[in-house]
Amino acid sequence: MSRILAIANQKGGVGKTTTAVNLATALAATKQRVLLVDLDPQGNATTGLSVPKPAHAAGGAYGVLMDGTPIGQAVCRTKVPGLDILPASAHLSGAEIELVSIENREKKLKNALSAPGAYAYVLIDCPPSLGLITLNALVAAQGVLVPLQCEFYALEGLSQLTRTIDRVARSLNPGLAIEGVILTMYDRRNRLSAQVARDVARHFGPRLYQTIIPRNVRLSEAPSFGLPAIVYDMACPGAQAYIRLAKEMLRRERDI
Amino acid sequence: MSRILAIANQKGGVGKTTTAVNLATALAATKQRVLLVDLDPQGNATTGLSVPKPAHAAGGAYGVLMDGTPIGQAVCRTKVPGLDILPASAHLSGAEIELVSIENREKKLKNALSAPGAYAYVLIDCPPSLGLITLNALVAAQGVLVPLQCEFYALEGLSQLTRTIDRVARSLNPGLAIEGVILTMYDRRNRLSAQVARDVARHFGPRLYQTIIPRNVRLSEAPSFGLPAIVYDMACPGAQAYIRLAKEMLRRERDI
Ligand SMILES: Nc1ncnc2c1ncn2[C@@H]1O[C@H](COP(=O)(O)OP(=O)(O)OP(=O)(O)O)[C@@H](O)[C@H]1O
Numbered sequence: 332m333s334r335i336l337a338i339a340n341q342k343g344g345v346g347k348t349t350t351a352v353n354l355a356t357a358l359a360a361t362k363q364r365v366l367l368v369d370l371d372p373q374g375n376a377t378t379g380l381s382v383p384k385p386a387h388a389a390g391g392a393y394g395v396l397m398d399g400t401p402i403g404q405a406v407c408r409t410k411v412p413g414l415d416i417l418p419a420s421a422h423l424s425g426a427e428i429e430l431v432s433i434e435n436r437e438k439k440l441k442n443a444l445s446a447p448g449a450y451a452y453v454l455i456d457c458p459p460s461l462g463l464i465t466l467n468a469l470v471a472a473q474g475v476l477v478p479l480q481c482e483f484y485a486l487e488g489l490s491q492l493t494r495t496i497d498r499v500a501r502s503l504n505p506g507l508a509i510e511g512v513i514l515t516m517y518d519r520r521n522r523l524s525a526q527v528a529r530d531v532a533r534h535f536g537p538r539l540y541q542t543i544i545p546r547n548v549r550l551s552e553a554p555s556f557g558l559p560a561i562v563y564d565m566a567c568p569g570a571q572a573y574i575r576l577a578k579e580m581l582r583r584e585r586d587i
Numbered sequence: 588m589s590r591i592l593a594i595a596n597q598k599g600g601v602g603k604t605t606t607a608v609n610l611a612t613a614l615a616a617t618k619q620r621v622l623l624v625d626l627d628p629q630g631n632a633t634t635g636l637s638v639p640k641p642a643h644a645a646g647g648a649y650g651v652l653m654d655g656t657p658i659g660q661a662v663c664r665t666k667v668p669g670l671d672i673l674p675a676s677a678h679l680s681g682a683e684i685e686l687v688s689i690e691n692r693e694k695k696l697k698n699a700l701s702a703p704g705a706y707a708y709v710l711i712d713c714p715p716s717l718g719l720i721t722l723n724a725l726v727a728a729q730g731v732l733v734p735l736q737c738e739f740y741a742l743e744g745l746s747q748l749t750r751t752i753d754r755v756a757r758s759l760n761p762g763l764a765i766e767g768v769i770l771t772m773y774d775r776r777n778r779l780s781a782q783v784a785r786d787v788a789r790h791f792g793p794r795l796y797q798t799i800i801p802r803n804v805r806l807s808e809a810p811s812f813g814l815p816a817i818v819y820d821m822a823c824p825g826a827q828a829y830i831r832l833a834k835e836m837l838r839r840e841r842d843i
């Protein structure tokens with residue numbers, strides 16, 4: 332059985348895609364097979380891994396959600412050994428509206444992922460909203476990874492996100508819970524980062540990963556080369572942090 | 588007649604709200620009356636101006652879009668003289684789905700703003716998506732301000748945004764066009780910023796504002812005090828840049 336995790340936060344630009352691409356790469360490096368599902372109409376994770384966006388609607392994530400395309404037919408290999416991707420396309424922005432009047436509209440991804448694949452991990456990169464696409468990810472997932480930028484505005488949306496996760500756990504997906512909160516873009520020189528980190532630690536306790544992702548320009552350069560930072564510059568502080576995060580995640584799962 | 592501008596970009600975290608709050612404040616400082624419409628369910632602009640979020644759905648932007656609440660009954664004064672706000676609430680995240688089956692679903696905001704108010708400018712802060720809420724802003728507006736973060740992923744969504752604006756201009760709102768593109772979070776130390784700025788200048792030409800907003804931690808600290816940066820620390824580089832941007836906008840409008 333695959334371990335399915337949604338990477339979600341409706342606040343924009345907090346590091347969801349950067350976390351999805353680099354964590355998936357770090358997990359694949361431990362010889363586990365990983366599938367990255369890109370549900371964002373912008374398709375940043377798809378580009379960040381040098382995979383072409385599907386030209387036809389039926390290819391990629393839109394086809395799987397809306398046309399019932401079997402996932403096995405839509406996934407692509409990436410340059411990273413052991414890491415496959417279900418690529419996104421702009422067609423997905425129509426899915427938010429098209430899904431509204433469809434039966435089982437929030438279970439489309441769950442049903443598509445139900446055929447046991449050969450993946451140890453499935454990571455789902457979500458768009459910055461709490462609409463039907465993110466809802467599909469929350470219904471399909473067993474846990475939610477929440478990247479949290481160390482900024483004031485990013486704290487504000489947390490209670491709406493936790494309320495949504497609780498609601499999904501009560502009705503559509505019993506057992507869904509926050510797997511962990513990841514502090515991102517932490518800047519040692521800026522006291523706001525330390526203040527946000529203290530607030531989050533008080534609120535989430537052990538669900539806050541000890542690994543903190545620092546602000547590191549190499550993380551934002553890597554996508555322009557179509558590579559995860561772990562491949563583009565393995566020694567940089569950002570890549571090293573994502574490798575530590577993968578180790579911390581695996582350690583926590585073993586200890587359960 | 589008010590000048591109505593939508594501040595839109597589906598890429599998350601690019602500085603839409605920071606631009607909305609600080610540009611609105613800078614314009615109000617020139618003795619023009621300004622209305623800021625907060626259409627983001629997270630309500631960051633509402634918090635950034637120390638305005639309480641409406642407790643009931645009928646108050647604020649949700650009431651205006653869904654219940655026909657007259658705008659005059661829902662707007663609030665802010666601490667900034669001459670600047671009012673139509674506050675947002677979490678109810679708005681339901682509006683994305685509820686609007687789908689309603690007649691004239693994309694004209695709700697346009698109709699609400701049609702009664703000539705006493706405002707010289709109306710600035711609309713949009714959520715990070717191209718759904719029905721952002722569509723309402725694009726139909727109500729005469730022009731679109733596009734904040735663009737100087738990062739690789741932010742460039743990727745631009746063609747989808749310009750296609751959407753063109754489509755709205757052809758069918759729902761003739762005359763809609765990009766008023767201007769604003770480079771945000773520009774970091775002199777990082778060559779990616781200069782590279783993005785060159786690409787954007789080549790693509791948008793004169794529609795790119797000459798004023799560039801630098802990365803400046805005071806801009807991200809100000810919201811935790813419930814103040815625009817222009818009020819929190821007028822002399823900081825970020826606030827000065829937004830004051831220059833307001834001047835450049837006013838100069839361009841005079842010259843037309
Ligand atoms: N730790 C970091 N240090 C520096 N830059 C970062 C870091 N993490 C992400 N970035 C950059 O910040 C921007 C936002 O990150 P990213 O796109 O991963 O966020 P997101 O949450 O996926 O955004 P969206 O809400 O639009 O999907 C990107 O340009 C990315 O390259």
Ligand SMILES: Nc1ncnc2c1ncn2[C@@H]1O[C@H](COP(=O)(O)OP(=O)(O)OP(=O)(O)O)[C@@H](O)[C@H]1O
Binds near residue numbers: 343344484
């Ligand atoms: N020029 C800047 N320098 C430093 N920080 C900035 C700057 N502009 C914005 N920020 C900070 O970056 C984060 C993202 O900005 P903001 O929230 O305004 O973007 P947004 O596009 O409105 O995001 P969303 O897509 O979630 O609505 C915020 O924490 C903000 O305080």
Ligand SMILES: [Mg+2]
Binds near residue numbers: 347348349371375457
């Ligand atoms: Mg993303």
Ligand SMILES: [Mg+2]
Binds near residue numbers: 603604627631713
């Ligand atoms: Mg915003």
